[in-house]
Amino acid sequence: MTAPTVYLASVGTCLPGDPVDNTTLAKLVGVDESWADLFIGNTGRHFAVDLATGQVRHTLADIAATAADRALAEAALEPYDIDCVVMGTATPDQLMPATVNLVADRLGIDNVPTYQLQSGCAGAVQALDVARTLLLAGRCRTVLVIGGDVCAKHLETDFDPGSRTSAELVNYVLFGDGAGAAVLSAEPVGGDGIEIRQVLNRLVGLGREPGQVIDWFGLGDRHSDRTAVSEDYKAIEETVPALAQQMFWELLEDLGWAADDVDFLLPPQLSGRMSDRISAEMPAPDARRINVVRHVGNNGNALPFLQLAELLRQWEGPGRAVAVAVESSKWIKSGIALERS
Template identity: 60%
Template sequence: MDPSDPLDTRILSVGTALPGPAVDNAALARRFGMDPLWEQWVDAFIGTRTRHLAVDIDTGRIRCSLADLAEQAGRSALESAGVAPADIDLVVMGTSTPDQLMPATVNVVADRLGIDQVPSFQLQSGCSGAVQALDVARQMLLTGRHRTALVLGGDVVARFYDLRARLASLPPSQLVNYVLFGDGAGAAVLTTAPAPDAVRLRAVHTRLVGLGREPGAVLEWFGPVDRHSERAPAAEDYKAIEQHVPVLAAEVVDTLLDELGWEREQVDHLLPPQLSGRMTQRIVRHLNLPGAAEVSCVDETGNNGNGLSFFQLERALAKLGPGGRAIGIAIESSKWIKSGFALERD
């Protein structure tokens, strides 16, 4: 796209919200009765030092909902952008863990923020959800029918976080969830209005690549008829994830570079997939962008799914100088979606 195109989309601001204090691996080990060996293993192989949880692991009390976190992130983004709720004419949200199946959480959040009489969409999405939401918002803004969008994403896994679980006897596919994931939400204000020195969202790419592939991650939901089902509420095929994510992430980088005509050396910052501290390190090595500074958050925030890209975006906006370029990547392992976006500051 021609940078002078008046319908280019710009990111005015990003806001994020995390519940409660950071929960470190020692606190998890204490809560679940795991020994120092387990804690050392998490440090060595997962590499996620802390996460934030909507559930208080000492009391079991649920502190907040996804709507609470998304409202906080959205309000923060609006205030940072200096945009009033009445100026938002499009809302898009991504989540894999809506508070309820109906009403959609996006509409609860819009109501709390005072946003009304606008199109609103919620994507049922995993780790690529933030990028998918950015894509939907950007495409709708580029039609010219809308001018300023609030894009939201987040997850709250509290109802899957069984504090009575005996981690020592859980199968590996369920065990990893207790150390990988956290809760959080983010938001961004996008506009096609002129904004000096803003960061442009130059390209967004999302592709379903799930043909013939088994899901790499599954989150179940239950109703009164099947609530006692034996199905695992949450499971990860972490081996498939380790195998496929680095490859898919590299494909996304190549696609974005081709689309924009950028050379690898021209990328200043890389926002890589945030599976866990260790996995992200491995992926970064695989991506071969030696000149790009890594912008990651997962070792502090935990993997909060649809929120992650916003936490990285928030950090990246603070780092990108004039003319700075960044590429962000997210890979959804549920039914396999690869996605990415490119940023450039004027």
């Protein structure tokens, strides 16, 4: 009997609005443009919120539905072809209803299982893991997987730029908004199948302080002096490269691959500067690196899908690809291995 297989059928993405470069950002929130270039390394990002007015222009459900619709179109599938929807996000539009259900409703998907995973950068990989598990178990034939975040809603727009420290202003430079989606199937679509050979997720935060905290303010503490988003940037810089290498080798050991077998490497996407550094330190020196964060900002669970979309644009012929994501909130390392015959 042939072992069950899971294929990546298509990828769709959505970035809200026009890109905001560092010059524009410096005028809006008062960050130093040269500091943004040198310290963070991001040159652009997209915001679902108008920072000049505070107006919310796009919800997570808006951009997630657009990304999902594009993934379905790319796979030449209709909403009724989907057997299950799985979504990963750290910034749902509301606590209830789950954003995944709002997206499914917009797409016209009904009477199927839906799952929403509350997670940071590893959430997209966790969602892919859930989908792959369901497909391997024979419970589904086609699964829509979504990942995305709207981080800008946690950023203040009504403040005196001179009153903010660098630790607070870094969030405006580092983060962006976006969504991505992928269709996973039990059979290759279009005869050119990219097989998802393995997906791994490991919580490695035992005894470690969180590297990032995103608060959810209720009515009672909405006017608290606490910032909604905070991170230990030094801890992230020190920890993420090591966790990325650990996951890379765990994937290869699990599959019996050598580092030289990897043709494409999709490293963790934290910031332009940090991702370049991680890429340089990762194994498989001859593998082509797929980095996108410098131009789109750190949009959390959208990033793995943006990387996959870029991978598909560059990937021609047989080969192997490894993608690694690390979540710093409570330290999760995750990864995906893909192969095209």
